[in-house]
Amino acid sequence: MNHFDSQNLLIFGGVLFAIGLIGFLTRRSMILMFLSLETMLSGVSLNLIVFSKIHQNYQGQVLAIMVLTIAACEAAIALAFVVSLYRRKPTLDVLAWDELSETIMPKMPDALSDMSEPHEQYPTLTPAGLDPLSHPMPPSLDAAMNQQNSTTPANATEVVQRA
């Protein structure tokens, strides 16, 4: 058994998986994303078959047949999904369906950095009247207010009695 040969093929299975990963992460067309998934699965099944050769029994091959079955199921379901999504919005763009994610999230990952530290926003009131610091009360008005304050208790008792 050629050990290096199996090693090369294991790495090649990894290469196929990486190609599928890049395709899945970068592509925006739904169909090409599913094809990338199939590429990843074929890399995995290649690895399983090489393992079967290394271990010299059929376990890996049976598992590869399972992977093949699941890949076929996945292709059928994915196709049905694409067709029914296409009926609602005639586009294959995945970004057309990004309201299925959290709608408060920003569209592009760039804006995530703005989300990480939320700025606290307090409600602001419209300023009314004069600023007491920049417009101090004239002394005459001050005296009038003091006089009114001194008469307040009597008024207050009247109000209470009336009530």
Add this chain to the structure above:
Amino acid sequence: MESLTLAWPLAQQAFDPSNLPLVTGSPIDGHFSNAMLLVIVVGAVAYWCLQRGVVRSKPLAIAGASLFGLACVMAFSAIPKPTTFPAENSFSDYLEPVVKMCFCLLAAGGGLGFIVAREPVHAALGFATCVLSTCGILFMQHAYFIAAATMIVYAGATIIIFLFVLMFAQQTKLRIYDVELTRPAVAAFIATALLITITYSVSDEGEILPTKMDLTRSRSLAAISNDPESVLPPAMQPGMSPSESAKFVPSKTSGLGRAMYTDYLLAIELAGTVLLVATIGAIALAQKPEEGVS
């Protein structure tokens, strides 16, 4: 500090460029992953250049393609060649790794075309190339049934149906979602990290012993083949000599069938059930909604 002085010669040895088989041309022994590391990084750069150059500038695309070629040549020179030929079958022994290599290159090129091409039909054709070449590799690994099944399922059914949907949905002009890729540099970085990890873990030296099959169940493959009246070769036992165990390369489709319907009968039944459920689900999902149902 002491550990640093201990570790430094090891690190030096690990990263010494003269240890790279690419540079010395010596047979690979334990330094395989160093050469592959370089190949992976060059491949990632080639992908980045190609995906940008395909839409932006032609020279960049040419540079990316030549970088990919360079990565392929480096990988080819890093892979050990057979040094001694056995007297018989020497030509086929020499030819087999070359053909396997060609399949690998074709599959990698098809995969690269698949993730780079902006025209969806071209991308699907790249995928078909990739999968068909992978089937060739599986065929050379003596997995005949799986090679045929993969060819039928992927290259036959999947590609045809996906091409059908592409034609069904495709307008004449290229769409923005076909042209624009989301963050190819980040994706290439993630894939590079993954591949480097895989390469290092795979390059670990060590013997992998053949695994004995389960003898306890009366209907299992191993038990059947250990029956003295059986026409099958006896099941492999641990402790066999390499020449003896070389006879047990799992290459027979009949053996795979026996394993499937004896040792893995329940799993096969489950797979059939999953296929049935998926068929029903696909029909239910793809039905046209009734009027007034949103």
